[in-house]
Amino acid sequence: MLRGLRPLVRGSTYAGVLFALGGPLASLVPLPFAMVPVLVWPSGPYGVRTALALLVWGALIGALGLARTTRRVLIVSARRLLRVPLPDPVAPRRPTSSPRTGPATDRWRTSLWLLLHVAAGWTGTLVGGVLVIAGLTLPWGWFEAEAGLSLFGWTVRADGGWVSWALALGCLLLAATLCVGVTYVLRRLAPGLLGPSTAERLALAAERELRLAESNRLAHELHDSIGHTLTATTIQAAVAGELLLADPAAARGALRSIEESARTALEDLDYVLGVLRAENATTAPTRTLADLPELLERLRHGGAVVEPELSGDLARVRATLSRAAYRIVQEGLTNALRHGAAGPVQVRVTAARTVLELSVVNETRTAPGPNPFPTSGHGLAGLAERVRLLHGTIETGPDGPRHWRLAVRLPLRPAA
Numbered sequence: 176m177l178r179g180l181r182p183l184v185r186g187s188t189y190a191g192v193l194f195a196l197g198g199p200l201a202s203l204v205p206l207p208f209a210m211v212p213v214l215v216w217p218s219g220p221y222g223v224r225t226a227l228a229l230l231v232w233g234a235l236i237g238a239l240g241l242a243r244t245t246r247r248v249l250i251v252s253a254r255r256l257l258r259v260p261l262p263d264p265v266a267p268r269r270p271t272s273s274p275r276t277g278p279a280t281d282r283w284r285t286s287l288w289l290l291l292h293v294a295a296g297w298t299g300t301l302v303g304g305v306l307v308i309a310g311l312t313l314p315w316g317w318f319e320a321e322a323g324l325s326l327f328g329w330t331v332r333a334d335g336g337w338v339s340w341a342l343a344l345g346c347l348l349l350a351a352t353l354c355v356g357v358t359y360v361l362r363r364l365a366p367g368l369l370g371p372s373t374a375e376r377l378a379l380a381a382e383r384e385l386r387l388a389e390s391n392r393l394a395h396e397l398h399d400s401i402g403h404t405l406t407a408t409t410i411q412a413a414v415a416g417e418l419l420l421a422d423p424a425a426a427r428g429a430l431r432s433i434e435e436s437a438r439t440a441l442e443d444l445d446y447v448l449g450v451l452r453a454e455n456a457t458t459a460p461t462r463t464l465a466d467l468p469e470l471l472e473r474l475r476h477g478g479a480v481v482e483p484e485l486s487g488d489l490a491r492v493r494a495t496l497s498r499a500a501y502r503i504v505q506e507g508l509t510n511a512l513r514h515g516a517a518g519p520v521q522v523r524v525t526a527a528r529t530v531l532e533l534s535v536v537n538e539t540r541t542a543p544g545p546n547p548f549p550t551s552g553h554g555l556a557g558l559a560e561r562v563r564l565l566h567g568t569i570e571t572g573p574d575g576p577r578h579w580r581l582a583v584r585l586p587l588r589p590a591a
Contacts, residue, residue, distance in 0.1 A: 329372050
C-alpha cells in the first residue's frame with residue numbers, strides 16, 4: 176500500500192500537474208476566436224452552436240501546434256516538468272532537388288499532442304477542482320454541502336460526523352490520484368508525439384556520426400603530432416645531455432630543435448582543444464609535404480640520421496592529400512625513432528603522374544630488450560584507416576633481415 180502512495184508525495188508528480196495546467200492556459204488564447212460562430216449565429220440551436228464552437232476551438236488549438244516554436248517550447252517544458260528525455264528537434268538534411276520533407280510532415284504529431292494535452296489538462300482541472308472543493312467543504316458543512324453514495328441499494332449520506340470526514344478524505348485522495356494519472360498519461364504519450372520522427376532520428380544519427388568522425392580525426396591529429404613531438408624531444412633531450420660538455424654547439428642545436436618541436440605541438444594542441452571546447456579555434460595547422468625538410472632538419476638536430484629522397488613536383492599535390500601525406504611520413508618517422516635501431520632512416524617521397532608514393536625504412540634492433548617508449552598499438556591502425564579513406568594502399572613489415580619498411584601509395588586524383 177505504501178508503494179502505491181509514493182507517487183502522491185513525489186515532487187515530479189506535481190511538476191507534471193503544473194505542465195498539464197499549461198494546456199488549459201494555452202487554450203484560452205484562441206477561445207475568443209472560437210466564440211465567433213456562436214455570436215454570428217445567435218438564433219441557431221444551442222447544441223449545434225456549442226459543437227461548432229468546440230470544433231473551431233479544437234482546430235485553432237491544433238493550428239498552434241503547426242508552429243516550430245510551439246514544438247520547441249513543448250519539448251523543453253516536457254523535458255523539465257515531465258522529466259521525459261526528449262532531444263531537441265533537428266532539421267534533417269535533404270538534397271536540394273528532393274521535395275520538402277522533414278519536420279513539416281510530422282507537425283501533425285505536435286497538433287495531436289497539443290489537443291490531448293489540453294483535453295487532459297481540462298479534465299484534471301475540472302474534475303480535480305470539484306473533488307478538492309468537495310473535500311474541503313464536506314467536513315465543515317460550508318454552503319450546506321451534502322453528498323451521498325448509493326451502491327446495491329445501500330446508501331450512505333454525508334450529513335456531518337465521521338462520514339463527512341471520510342468522504343472528504345476520499346475526495347482529496349481521488350484528486351491526488353487524478354493528478355498522478357494525468358501526469359502518467361502525458362509521460363507515456365510524450366515520447367511518441369514529441370519525440371524525434373524517423374527523419375529527425377536519421378538526422379540525429381548523422382550528427383552523432385559527424386561528431387564521432389571529428390573526434391577520431393582529432394585523436395589522429397593528437398596521436399600523430401604530440402606523439403611524434405614527445406618521441407623526438409625525448410631523444411633530443413638525451414642527446415643534448417650527452418653533448419652539453421663535449422660539444423656545447425651541438426647541444427644548443429638539439430635544444431633549439433626541442434623548442435621548435437614543442438612550439439609546433441602547441442599549435443596542434445591549441446587547435447584541437449579549441450575544437451573540443453566548441454570555441455572559435457584558431458586556424459587549423461596546415462603542414463604539408465613542403466614542410467618535410469623542416470621536420471627532417473629537426474630530427475637531425477636531435478641526433479637522428481635521416482636520408483631523404485624527395486622527387487617529383489610535390490607542390491602540385493592537392494592540399495588535402497599533401498597534409499595527409501605529411502602526417503603519414505611523420506608517423507612513420509615516429510615509429511622508426513621509437514622502435515628502430517640507431518641506424519639511418521630512409522625517407523622516400525615520390526610524386527609520379529598518377530600516384531604519390533611514400534616510404535620510411537629503418538633498421539631494426541638486433542638485441543632484444545625493453546623499449547624505452549611505451550606504445551598504444553594504435554599507430555599502424557590509425558595509418559591504415561587514414562590511407563583507406565584516401566583510397567590508397569599500405570604495406571608494413573620486414574624489409575630484409577635487419578630493416579622495417581612502411582610503404583604507402585596514394586592516388587593523386589580523387590576516386591570517382
